Amino acid sequence: MRNNIVHIGAGELTYEIRAIVKIAEELNRFGMKTNMENIGDPVAKGEHIPLWIKEIVSGLTMKDCSYGYSATKGLLETRQFLADLTNQRGKAQISAEDIIFFNGLGDAIHKVYGMLKRESRVIGPSPTYSTHSSAEGAHAGQKPITYRLDPDNHWYPNMDDLRQSVKYNPAISGILIINPDNPTGAVYPERILQEIISICKEYDLFLICDEIYHNLCYNGTATRPISDLVGDLPAIAMKGISKDVPWPGARCGWIEVYNVDKDEMFSRYIDSIVNSKMVEVCSTTLPQKAIPLILSNPEFPKYLAERRSRYERHSNIAYNLLKEAPGVKVNRANGAFYMSVVFEADRLNNQQTLPIDNPQVRELVEGLVNQPGTLSDKRFVYYLLASTGICVVPISSFCTDERGFRITLLEQDEKEFTQIFNTITNAIALYLESA
Numbered sequence: 059m060r061n062n063i064v065h066i067g068a069g070e071l072t073y074e075i076r077a078i079v080k081i082a083e084e085l086n087r088f089g090m091k092t093n094m095e096n097i098g099d100p101v102a103k104g105e106h107i108p109l110w111i112k113e114i115v116s117g118l119t120m121k122d123c124s125y126g127y128s129a130t131k132g133l134l135e136t137r138q139f140l141a142d143l144t145n146q147r148g149k150a151q152i153s154a155e156d157i158i159f160f161n162g163l164g165d166a167i168h169k170v171y172g173m174l175k176r177e178s179r180v181i182g183p184s185p186t187y188s189t190h191s192s193a194e195g196a197h198a199g200q201k202p203i204t205y206r207l208d209p210d211n212h213w214y215p216n217m218d219d220l221r222q223s224v225k226y227n228p229a230i231s232g233i234l235i236i237n238p239d240n241p242t243g244a245v246y247p248e249r250i251l252q253e254i255i256s257i258c259k260e261y262d263l264f265l266i267c268d269e270i271y272h273n274l275c276y277n278g279t280a281t282r283p284i285s286d287l288v289g290d291l292p293a294i295a296m297k298g299i300s301k302d303v304p305w306p307g308a309r310c311g312w313i314e315v316y317n318v319d320k321d322e323m324f325s326r327y328i329d330s331i332v333n334s335k336m337v338e339v340c341s342t343t344l345p346q347k348a349i350p351l352i353l354s355n356p357e358f359p360k361y362l363a364e365r366r367s368r369y370e371r372h373s374n375i376a377y378n379l380l381k382e383a384p385g386v387k388v389n390r391a392n393g394a395f396y397m398s399v400v401f402e403a404d405r406l407n408n409q410q411t412l413p414i415d416n417p418q419v420r421e422l423v424e425g426l427v428n429q430p431g432t433l434s435d436k437r438f439v440y441y442l443l444a445s446t447g448i449c450v451v452p453i454s455s456f457c458t459d460e461r462g463f464r465i466t467l468l469e470q471d472e473k474e475f476t477q478i479f480n481t482i483t484n485a486i487a488l489y490l491e492s493a
Contacts (some may be wrong), residue, residue, distance in 0.1 A: 081426070081440065082449045088418045093478055096463045100304040100365075100393060103468035111303065118344060119304045119357035122319035123235040128343045130336045131158030132312060135357055139350040140297075144314060150285035156315045159341040160331060163298045163311035165190050170294065170313070171197040171268065173330045174231070178268060181223055182234035183207050183215060185398065185456035185464075188266070190201045190234060202457050203230065204285055209387045209400050211459065213244035217253055224261050233257065236311070237273040237281055239241045241393025241456050241464040242398045243373065245277055245279040255428060258291055264324055265293040270311070271394040273362055280393040285316060292317045292324040299345060301394075302362060303352060308345035369395050372467040372475055379479040383486040391467060398453055400462030406434035409493035412445035412485060419444045439490060446481050 082092045094102070098460040101107070118124045122127050131137065137154035145151050160166035171180065171193040180194050184204035187262075205220035207213045216330040224230050233254055235245045236463075265413030267284035277279060284295050318325050352358060369391075376397055377390040385405040391397040408427075414420040423444040427437045435452040445451050465482070469475040 071270065076178070078439070078443075078449060078451060080170065081422075082443060084422060085122070085419055085444065085447070088416055088422075089273075090416065090419060090444075090447055092443070092449050094449050095469070096449050096451045096480065097330045098301070098394070099306050100468055101299070101306065103466070104470040105365075105468070107303075107305075108357065110355060110357050111352055114355070115344070115348055116223075118288055118347050118351075121347075123196070124347055126343060128159070128346055130340050132187075132341060133343070133346045134156065135345070136346045136349050137312075137425065139354075140312070140314070143353075144283075147283070147286060150288065150316050152285075156318065157311045157312055158315070158335060159310070159346060160335070161266070161311075162300065162306075163296055164311035165309070165341075166296055166311050166313050167222070167236050169334055170296075173327065173334055177229055178231040179203050179227070179229045180232040180234050180362045181220070181227075181230050183236060183239070185453055185458035185460060186234070187268070188456055190236070191457035194234075204457055206241070207242060207244070207458075209242075209389060209398075211356055212275070212414070213239065213242035213389050213398070214246065214250060216255070217250075220254070220325045221257055222344070223259055229261065232260075232266055234266045234268070236268040237284075238275055238393025240268075240271065240394050241396050241397050241451075242389065243394050243467075245275050245281050245393040248282050248429065251282060251284065254323065255289075255291055256308050257289055258293075264321075265291060266296065268296045269385065270295070270296060270298050270301050274366060274369065274395065276366045277373060277390065284379055285314065290315050290317050290320050292321050299349060299352075302365075305345065308342065308348075310342060310345035310349070326430040330387045369467050371472070372469070373397065375472070375476055376465075376467060377477045379476070379483045380486075383483045385490045386462065386486060395467045396464055397467060398456075398459040398462060398464045400453060401435065401438075405490055406438065406461055407493060408434065408437065410438070410441075410489050411492050412441040412489055413443075414444045416444075423430045432440060433461065435463060435492050439463055441489065442482070442485055446485055448478055448482060450482075 130216045137157040141152050141154050167189050181203045184206055197203040206216040208216050293316045295314045300306035315328055318328050373391040381388045385402050387400045425439050426440050433454045435454050450463040450465045453460050482483050
């Protein structure tokens with residue numbers, strides 16, 4: 059090319075959660091059956107959408123207005139409905155104008171980071187959901203800046219690490235929280251949220267809180283929406299319907315903005331996000347119309363409770379099995395529908411293997427693991443997939459120095475679910491013994 063046309067941050071755009079699907083597809087071509095435990099899509103894992111939700115959506119498809127544009131920020135009646143939900147809690151008071159719709163939370167994430175000045179950084183957790191870390195790193199053209207989540211302390215943030223990072227890096231302008239957390243399944247108590255808010259206020263930062271899993275807490279845990287706690291701090295909450303309805307294919311997420319009037323710079327920044335959305339005209343209309351009808355339906359709380367109960371059972375099955383595996387650190391998931399397992403230091407090496415019966419599959423995997431730069435947990439994940447057919451995601455792909463894997467709790471059949479985690483537990487032991 060005459061000029062270098064590649065964006066400075068293009069190298070930060072990675073998404074191993076879906077990249078590993080290509081490897082699984084190759085194994086399917088060789089006749090292997092795979093269990094796809096990599097992507098947090100309840101529908102793909104067999105969750106049936108209740109008839110009452112389907113009737114709401116099908117009814118809306120019969121209305122001409124469902125096929126037109128919405129306002130740039132989103133449908134006014136839906137934004138007002140959501141603002142009223144927040145205001146009913148009695149803490150933050152927002153209006154419909156403080157809510158902006160996007161084509162899925164991924165779209166929102168890229169807009170929120172993309173409209174920042176390049177030199178302004180948002181520090182996020184490590185490990186973290188890779189859409190956040192990729193978007194933040196891409197906007198700056200540098201590696202993401204992170205604070206550590208501690209697998210020896212329920213995956214809670216290391217507050218000393220966070221405070222020191224903020225104190226000594228003046229480029230940090232905001233802090234990201236994911237609560238409940240993806241990929242770890244941690245649910246943060248109020249004291250942690252309050253301490254992070256305190257750091258923001260001390261160093262004049264804004265706060266981003268991804269609350270997409272807020273309705274999916276279990277095992278007796280609960281958390282506070284950030285709107286209850288921020289006071290006069292400029293902040294953004296990220297929400298959507300992809301996980302708790304669940305309707306990931308709708309690509310319908312939104313942000314709630316708090317205290318936009320408290321800081322002129324923050325106000326200009328939010329205006330730039332709205333203007334960037336205006337260039338796209340608007341977000342998808344149909345799911346916006348469905349939101350008030352679904353969330354206000356008396357069946358919705360019961361439906362959520364049933365799903366939380368299933369995830370709770372599965373989280374405990376998974377924890378009770380994997381905690382018996384040698385050489386790993388295991389925390390019970392208490393929210394969302396993921397679990398992260400990390401290997402103890404120095405337990406992985408480049409000689410360990412698992413038995414692979416199919417010679418074509420063995421050749422494929424040995425070619426992958428012998429590529430320069432293949433990390434030790436990715437090596438384990440490849441061998442696990444080739445040996446057992448179970449597809450998980452290496453934890454190193456979530457912007458962390460830990461080595462392990464993330465797996466979902468979404469398998470519907472409890473017998474099959476138990477078998478999957480039994481198989482993984484045995485595979486860990488066999489892998490660590492192999493060299």
